[in-house]
Amino acid sequence: MAELRKTPLHDLHVELGARMVPFAGWEMPVQYPSGVMAEHRHTRAKAGLFDVSHMGQLTIRPPAGGGWEEVAAALETVLPQSVLGLKDGRQRYGFLTNDQGGIIDDLMFARRGDHAFVVVNAARCDVDLAHLARTIGAKVTIEPLRGRALLALQGPSAEAALARLSPEVAGMRFMDVRTLTLDVAGGVPALVSRSGYTGEDGFEISLPAESAETVARALLDMEEVAPIGLGARDSLRLEAGLCLYGNDIDETTTPVEAALEWAIQKPRRRGGDRAGGFPGAEVILAQLEAGAPRRRVGLLPEGRAPMRQGTPLRPEGAEGAPVGTITSGGFGPTAERPVAMGYVPAALAAAGTRLEGEVRGKWRPVAVADLPFVPHRYRR
Amino acid sequence: MLIVKYTPEHEWLEYNGEVVTVGITEHAAEQLGDVVFVELPEEDTSVTKGDEVVVIESVKAAADILAPMDGVITEVNSLLEDEPELVSKDPLGQGWFFRMKPADPADLDQYMDEAEYKAHIAGS
Incomplete structure (x- = not known):
């Protein structure tokens, strides 16, 4: 190297x-x-x-x-x-x-x-x-x-x-x-x-x-x-x-x-x-x-467990193949909770849409949310 | 009398003659960075050496704590559910994860004492 x-x-x-x-x-x-x-x-x-x-x-x-x-x-x-x-x-x-x-x-x-x-x-x-x-x-x-x-x-x-x-x-x-x-x-x-x-x-x-x-x-x-x-x-x-x-x-x-x-x-x-x-x-x-068939959205995992890059996503309660993926995720120190973003099908991209993300073999609730998680403070 | 041992994975094990309390060392806590989430096992579950019993999520990554020996989990530190940062702030005290009753206390013998652990960190 x-x-x-x-x-x-x-x-x-x-x-x-x-x-x-x-x-x-x-x-x-x-x-x-x-x-x-x-x-x-x-x-x-x-x-x-x-x-x-x-x-x-x-x-x-x-x-x-x-x-x-x-x-x-x-x-x-x-x-x-x-x-x-x-x-x-x-x-x-x-x-x-x-x-x-x-x-x-x-x-x-x-x-x-x-x-x-x-x-x-x-x-x-x-x-x-x-x-x-x-x-x-x-x-x-x-x-x-x-x-x-x-x-x-x-x-x-x-x-x-x-x-x-x-x-x-x-x-x-x-x-x-x-x-x-x-x-x-x-x-x-x-x-x-x-x-x-x-x-x-x-x-x-x-x-x-x-x-x-x-x-x-x-x-x-x-x-x-x-x-x-x-x-x-x-x-x-x-x-x-x-x-x-x-x-x-x-x-x-x-x-x-x-x-x-x-x-x-x-x-x-x-x-x-x-x-x-x-x-x-x-x-x-x-x-x-x-519009595009899929969309990058904000995602708020419920609870305190972060959902990280690569976490598969599916609609709440749906069995079967994942329909989306988290591309960035972690803990937001200012948001004081886990935050993430990722791609989902356009039909599931509205804020408030309830999804599940798989963390360590378990499907956990996560909701689509508006971005940003912390308001921008640019001097316009 | 307390016996304190260390695993190569930077866990400390404190045995009081009845149960083993498990946490991570200051070295591990420092390497891990700020802890934001801890997933604890259920009490009264039997575990086998090497089972993943605790998941720690830091700002950077997830890490597992493995059962150091066969036994039964007798108590978990539920304080960590609301204050996971205790693992970073006080890893040797309030940041402990769980207590277990070892199937065979002699299993502790395979782990390092403090001097050996210090040498282990220095060499790694």
Whole structure:
């Protein structure tokens, strides 16, 4: 097996007492000594600092003499999102689709003047780069950013904390992206977006690898900021109803099945100015109108036993083969109960529908529920 | 007099001459992470060594506690049904799982004493 990659904050994690685990080819902190539950609650109460430097960062630039229009037009051939409609300094959630309408990866893309800044999942970065090179590599320049770190600062105190390093962040709203100078060690240039993966208000901070530890230490020195590992990152995003690539979405799930149609803007839908024209458009556009045969839903197991990924689902009282599966599940520290999500047939997708999930050979009650389990608190 | 023994699966066994109380060690509790659910056996059930008698769910994963020997479950710690976090907070005290009457108390001899267990953790 190839040696695990280390982020620029590796030594800091070890110093802080993190338990390091392999994740998508990287050695990452799964938790610190305070534990997943305390880290999760701290993030929702104050502010949590996450090292997400394993994620792929890339820029997509126009050809010589070209501009944003070329970049946007190229991206619209691989994503069902409206890219041309994105204003400068704004970011959007999107996904690369395949010819069957499945999801190759989900990502964030931001407009930075004439080019796009894109953040993709660590485990899919190589796949994405190969896919982009093959599909739009002749029209635009795709450049993976080496030597960069990515931090996420999440929670209700994130703004107050980051504003000490750059007061300008207080003026940003959800999905704004700006280049700022962080007032640490003589000034660190950073690309900051007001976004995250916890359902809380917060920021994602792309910065030079060599400055990452200094900035992380400056933030961790603040009373309200604590380091948070991948364990709490997972329980936070699950409570927020956000998909984890590889669990809840993959190349076999369409955006409509995954309940992500909110991320497909009108201009790309039937009747829109730029309808279709992305891989799998036929399948996805038809499902946008007629619905999909199965649907990702929230699930609340009764009692205290968590239902985890892979748990089979069937209608209440029905014998016979399972009709659905849990794709993410665990205990929600803020919800104070087990929470899960998974796929069920469209006829069983209404909130309140009673199902059963098999845990250790026993079928136990679980009900379909609205997502998210904990309300989003974005600064819109 | 109490006899305390340890299994390779990081359970502690405390024998008071009548029943064996079973819990997990601090090392195991730390490895497991925050416990959110404990499924306990029924009282008065006969168990065979190696039976899965307790399921512990932590924020990260599920783990089983196996019967350390043949015997009968005499008591379970029903406190854990409402406060599973006691396993994380007080594994050697209030976080115990069950008590059992061993069919043959000599079965305890196969397990480690404290010094052996410490060496076992250090070597693992």
